[in-house]
């Protein structure tokens with residue numbers, strides 16, 4: 105059980121005591137999951153102090169900003185999470201596509217710091233991680249490890265990032281600044297986005313040293329629970345807000361590209377509130393693992409592939425939608441290159457404000473939007489049918505990738521004509537290809553594929569593997585969150 109992060113008692117009293125001492129010295133308090141889901145319950149004194157703290161500082165109080173309710177324009181919290189409502193002028197479909205923005209999370213400008221905190225906090229308050237002695241190992245395709253390194257830095261401990269060598273330069277630039285010892289604390293594994301097996305291998309090697317604690321987001325249920333509790337609630341708040349301007353609005357789908365499959369757990373929360381809602385997992389056409397048991401390399405960074413994460417509630421997933429990285433690379437270029445932006449304003453009649461807001465969308469965010477367009481076309485959705493999704497990180501994480509895309513697709517010569525071609529080919533012409541509405545059999549096919557990673561390679565027992573087939577397992581998991589919150593409160597008060 106410890107391997108899957110599900111402990112609700114103090115496992116090691118000495119570790120607990122040493123951690124308490126470190127937290128006292130550094131004046132670190134931990135927010136509860138409940139506070140991160142409802143930031144208005146964060147004490148007013150903390151909210152006031154945050155007004156003097158930069159959102160990108162490694163400051164302990166920034167832990168209280170690990171939620172969706174940060175105001176992009178000030179240091180305050182907002183009632184409704186920052187979101188974009190993309191209309192027909194961009195998407196070509198009547199159904200509004202609502203995108204909740206991850207760029208306002210602290211320190212890493214991506215929501216993956218929530219997953220990192222969700223994996224860390226239960227370990228801290230159950231005496232399983234000692235920041236004085238242990239190294240925190242964060243296996244990732246680039247954003248989760250940045251989140252992990254950020255929270256490790258706050259505790260003044262070594263956070264080690266493991267990520268494939270081909271991830272965007274911006275990720276490595278950030279890590280070079282934030283790791284305590286970049287030479288030792290940044291581990292580059294072979295390959296690109298879809299080489300997750302190599303990441304597991306590096307973790308297994310490091311795990312031989314008991315001072316290395318692996319926070320494996322792909323199998324720590326607290327990752328999924330953090331998103332269920334915080335992202336699910338935030339996305340629902342956004343929907344309720346949208347509904348105020350259209351009382352007939354219906355939440356039709358939650359669409360999420362899956363890396364660790366943490367974010368998609370928000371769909372479980374939303375489905376409980378909106379029974380007709382469908383949950384769609386998004387992956388790359390170039391590596392259609394869920395769609396077709398397929399493999400391959402691609403550039404939709406953040407979507408780890410060639411495996412089914414252990415924390416993915418596959419039997420509650422309704423669609424798999426694959427999107428090509430040619431679409432996402434070309435759209436991130438169109439939305440952020442001056443020539444592309446001018447084209448959208450002058451030729452497509454978009455407002456400057458709308459075009460500027462598209463910079464909140466990183467590559468996987470655009471993948472989510474294209475998948476939502478496919479869903480809208482598949483069901484022929486209308487203006488009352490709302491599609492919900494997230495933008496994990498913004499385009500600023502991909503300036504170097506935009507340069508590469510211009511070289512690869514446009515021979516280093518981007519022009520208004522190329523922008524127009526891209527808009528037509530990669531956005532307007534999106535169809536319902538590469539998608540599957542899952543039947544029971546389809547879900548079982550994907551579920552069973554996970555066997556090879558988890559039982560054969562990673563040593564999970566067959567009982568633990570199979571237990572996840574039953575929705576009762578997932579319902580039961582939710583009872584862990586209040587238990588951890590109680591432990592967090594006790595930990596905070598023990599000082």
Ligand SMILES: Cc1ncc(COP(=O)(O)O)c(C=O)c1O
Pocket residue numbers: 216219245246247248361362363364365366367368405406407466468469496497
């Ligand atoms: C940019 C980006 N998009 C999407 C994802 C997938 O999110 P999740 O791991 O919650 O499935 C990640 C994960 O790291 C990511 O970094």
